[in-house]
Amino acid sequence: MRTTSLFLLCVVGVACAQTPAPSTAPSPSGNATAASASTAPRDSAGRPGMGALSLPNANPFPSTYVPFPSRTTLIRNATIMTAAGPTMQNASILLRDGKIVAVGTSVTAPADAVVIDGTGKYVTPGIIDVHSHLGLYAAPGGGGLNDGNEATNPNTSNVWAEHSVWPQDPQFPRILAGGVTTVQILPGSANLFGGRSAILKVVPSRTVQGMKFPGAKYGLKMACGENPKRVYASRGPSTRMGNVAGYRAAYIQAAEYRRKWDEWNANHKGAPPTRDLGQETLAEVLRGDVLVQMHCYRADEMAQMLDIAKEFGFKVRAFHHSVEAYKIADLLRENGTGAAMWADWGGFKEEAMDGIRANIALVDAAGVKAMIHSDDPSGAQRLNQEVAKAMYAGRAAGINVTEDMAIKWMTINPAWALDLDTRIGSLETGKDADVVLWSGDPFSVYSKAEKVWIDGAMLFNRDDPAQNWRTDFDLGFVNGGAR
Amino acid sequence: MKNHLLCALCATFVTAAGAGAQTVAITGGTVYPVSGAPIQNGTVLIRDGKIVAVGADVAVPANAQRVDATGKIVTPGLIDAATQLGLVEIGGEPTTRDANARGTDGVAASFRSWDGLNSESVFWTPARNEGVTSVVVAPGGGLIAGQASVVDLVNATAAQMIRRAPVAMVAQINNPRGAQTGARGELIGKLRTLLEDVKFYQAHRADYDRSAARSLTATRADLEAMIPVVEGRLPLAIDADRVDDIQGALRLAKEFNLKIIIVGGAEAWLAANDLAAAHVPVIAGAMNNIPNSFQTLNQRQENLGILSKAGVSVAIIGNNGDGDEELFNVRNVKYEAGNAVAYGMTHDAALRALTLTPAELFGVADHVGSLQVGRDANVVVWSGDPFEFSTRVEHVYIHGQEVMSPSRQDMLTQRYKTLPPKYETHP
Numbered sequence: 025m026r027t028t029s030l031f032l033l034c035v036v037g038v039a040c041a042q043t044p045a046p047s048t049a050p051s052p053s054g055n056a057t058a059a060s061a062s063t064a065p066r067d068s069a070g071r072p073g074m075g076a077l078s079l080p081n082a083n084p085f086p087s088t089y090v091p092f093p094s095r096t097t098l099i100r101n102a103t104i105m106t107a108a109g110p111t112m113q114n115a116s117i118l119l120r121d122g123k124i125v126a127v128g129t130s131v132t133a134p135a136d137a138v139v140i141d142g143t144g145k146y147v148t149p150g151i152i153d154v155h156s157h158l159g160l161y162a163a164p165g166g167g168g169l170n171d172g173n174e175a176t177n178p179n180t181s182n183v184w185a186e187h188s189v190w191p192q193d194p195q196f197p198r199i200l201a202g203g204v205t206t207v208q209i210l211p212g213s214a215n216l217f218g219g220r221s222a223i224l225k226v227v228p229s230r231t232v233q234g235m236k237f238p239g240a241k242y243g244l245k246m247a248c249g250e251n252p253k254r255v256y257a258s259r260g261p262s263t264r265m266g267n268v269a270g271y272r273a274a275y276i277q278a279a280e281y282r283r284k285w286d287e288w289n290a291n292h293k294g295a296p297p298t299r300d301l302g303q304e305t306l307a308e309v310l311r312g313d314v315l316v317q318m319h320c321y322r323a324d325e326m327a328q329m330l331d332i333a334k335e336f337g338f339k340v341r342a343f344h345h346s347v348e349a350y351k352i353a354d355l356l357r358e359n360g361t362g363a364a365m366w367a368d369w370g371g372f373k374e375e376a377m378d379g380i381r382a383n384i385a386l387v388d389a390a391g392v393k394a395m396i397h398s399d400d401p402s403g404a405q406r407l408n409q410e411v412a413k414a415m416y417a418g419r420a421a422g423i424n425v426t427e428d429m430a431i432k433w434m435t436i437n438p439a440w441a442l443d444l445d446t447r448i449g450s451l452e453t454g455k456d457a458d459v460v461l462w463s464g465d466p467f468s469v470y471s472k473a474e475k476v477w478i479d480g481a482m483l484f485n486r487d488d489p490a491q492n493w494r495t496d497f498d499l500g501f502v503n504g505g506a507r
Numbered sequence: 508m509k510n511h512l513l514c515a516l517c518a519t520f521v522t523a524a525g526a527g528a529q530t531v532a533i534t535g536g537t538v539y540p541v542s543g544a545p546i547q548n549g550t551v552l553i554r555d556g557k558i559v560a561v562g563a564d565v566a567v568p569a570n571a572q573r574v575d576a577t578g579k580i581v582t583p584g585l586i587d588a589a590t591q592l593g594l595v596e597i598g599g600e601p602t603t604r605d606a607n608a609r610g611t612d613g614v615a616a617s618f619r620s621w622d623g624l625n626s627e628s629v630f631w632t633p634a635r636n637e638g639v640t641s642v643v644v645a646p647g648g649g650l651i652a653g654q655a656s657v658v659d660l661v662n663a664t665a666a667q668m669i670r671r672a673p674v675a676m677v678a679q680i681n682n683p684r685g686a687q688t689g690a691r692g693e694l695i696g697k698l699r700t701l702l703e704d705v706k707f708y709q710a711h712r713a714d715y716d717r718s719a720a721r722s723l724t725a726t727r728a729d730l731e732a733m734i735p736v737v738e739g740r741l742p743l744a745i746d747a748d749r750v751d752d753i754q755g756a757l758r759l760a761k762e763f764n765l766k767i768i769i770v771g772g773a774e775a776w777l778a779a780n781d782l783a784a785a786h787v788p789v790i791a792g793a794m795n796n797i798p799n800s801f802q803t804l805n806q807r808q809e810n811l812g813i814l815s816k817a818g819v820s821v822a823i824i825g826n827n828g829d830g831d832e833e834l835f836n837v838r839n840v841k842y843e844a845g846n847a848v849a850y851g852m853t854h855d856a857a858l859r860a861l862t863l864t865p866a867e868l869f870g871v872a873d874h875v876g877s878l879q880v881g882r883d884a885n886v887v888v889w890s891g892d893p894f895e896f897s898t899r900v901e902h903v904y905i906h907g908q909e910v911m912s913p914s915r916q917d918m919l920t921q922r923y924k925t926l927p928p929k930y931e932t933h934p
Contacts, residue, residue, distance in 0.1 A: 163797050163798050163799045164798050164799055164800050164801050164803075164804065165799055165800055166800075166801075194797070194798055195797055198796060198797060250599070350920075350923050351923050351926075351928070352926075353926060354926045354927075368835070368836055368839070369835065369836075370835045370916075371596075371597060371598070371630065371834055371835035372597065372598040372599060372834075372835070373597060373598065373599030373600070374597055374599065374600055377597065378919055379835065379916070380916045380919050380920050381916065381920075382920045386920075386923065386924065390926070401797055401799070402794060402795070402797065405796070406794070406846075409842065409846075409896065412896035412897075413839075413842075413896055415896075416896050416897060416899075420899065421920050421924065422924070467896060467897070468895060468896070468897075469842055469845030469846060469848075469849065469894055469895055469896055470845060470848060470849045470895075471849075472849060497798070498798075501798065501804050502798050502804050502805060503777075503804075503805040503807075
């Protein structure tokens, strides 16, 4: 069986005879056991800095991610879509020590650099998927791996997605092979408040801590509409107005909780207030340290959420799914709220009836941070194809969408939604070297990610299947493993 | 609102119907008849809803409406070989779901799914506008889900849309619980018993009607409906993913002399040679590579390419991720084909898997699936490669009539392109 499959891999479009690229196979040593590289920094007032949580327990599950070993790498003669400016032809990009150190048409290779010929190929930033449930609904599925919705209470802002993520979910290496380098794992949408998100690098690790993006802010998953009212129909909320009452009641409590803690943090008088995990998360939303990532389909509900956000003084960072974002693109722009969308999902429930393929293009044209998202382990492997559909649909609708705009929908705009756009999402000097080399135009159905680097380390190489990441689950269960 | 939509559609189709009566010559394009080699600078001549000439040297009558396809691609209309389009509108809304019969103990062989076909579904138009001209509409659930039909995407009554029915009996052996059994072996046993009972019933019908026959496991209506299956006249389309289940289906087909089609076929590539030897076709998507259940551990994107190269007849369906959005995106079946090509299928084979092969599998190849004289004039003119995102559909003909019209999604796009929208207007 195993022999057969390896043989078939060779026949089917994989250049087995090619000289193997320098081996940068993921090595499990190091990353999970490294000393915490990201103990939360504190500002002069002793407050936790970026990515940290409120006192009294700023960062109980610190990231232990450290970049994999990398070699100085130059990709040359490629078409480079930077997501920061116009596409460059016959250009080169130099990666060193995990960072992008040069991009342009006159970059020379240092003596120690691995040089990769990009003739006929394209280079883009690593794709960022802001809406994923990988690790929560891990393959192969079944009740034992069903860890995405803590559907026991409409408000579970006390749960954290990272505590459900299974790092051996075989879907992780598959999205890496699709060029995805950073992913936001969100709890499901059964609840008004689903819990905290986890921002992960798509890397092999024994622990979720070893995947956590150092310094990334948490998100809070919230959900509008049909799902919460359906799930809680018998106990409430059972209507949209019940949903709204639920959001408001929770933020009223959270404002009070925040006030007590801020007061105590300032003067340390008396015993500290009693901790409440859910309130802690909502208080951090009110402080602006946790970003609201909200599942919402309908335009009218998004408009109401924007008012609720104003009532309590927080921001909705991005609406997710937002199949009707195009109907209120002006409102989204005024509120500085982004929209994460599918290219063309719709129709599967009543609140999804008005999905249109030009959604992303219309929202972008209105000046909103528009982005693709997957919500789906299959779509996550082909976000470039999803963006292609959305881009051409925009053009068909008469909007002048260039490839340079569309590339942002899967790179710098989702980076913005995670407040990581100064670190990832574009090919600019000084940014993390999260880079994808494509076999051709990433907006062609025939193109594939050939090589993927995260922090300068080549973690996927289509030309060298034996070196690619296989999860524990893949071994034995899935063809190619020992039987 | 509803009136507006209906009116908009009406207007379009009245016009279309008028145009369809005349002779149309699509000239200058690269024509892919699928039944034969591509023709450069070819002409497809359409009259009275049929194709009357295809070739490089076709004389165009003076009265023909000429459609210049220079630099473009001309293909038969695409066929999605398994969908619930027309049976389900809004998946989350039970009142619009008519794909799953209750049946009797997991058997619903007498369920003629097309009796519930919704000719007014808003999802026909987007599929049609993007080159899908026929679909195989199949029921789901149980052990025997019921009967499937081939539906043409004409704007007409449900009865007029149905090109042929039944075209297959639909079954599944993936899920023992769904079949009202507790284990795979029991499921196969139940299926075997059913097939034996159908044969018994067929041989002892008179006794059965006098209540003089032994008791049988299915209702009279279901036994009747299964007769064409045991006679090998009606294909049994079996949903099967695990390689052992596929092999089991092959054994059962041999034992009972059934004509079967494997649907889903996640691990079919592991049985490619056996499928080819048994002349059993496979209907599958091309984008499934996740071991997302214990019966699909070895699914991979190379599946269709491997099967095709081994000589298995394959049809491509749009089931990317088994998403809930399948009905919304029947139009995306062409991209499924593009992905199949990216993972090893030839372009010619992929086009055939969306046209002539499904037509052959479901007994309608004399009417649709290829550009040949005498076939229905179901023709698509593409601006480029049909499988590429950059390609636009320029013309779609079904039965010789140009059928492109604004979909509900187009109307919404138009309405909201400039904010605030104008509610008093409709496109």
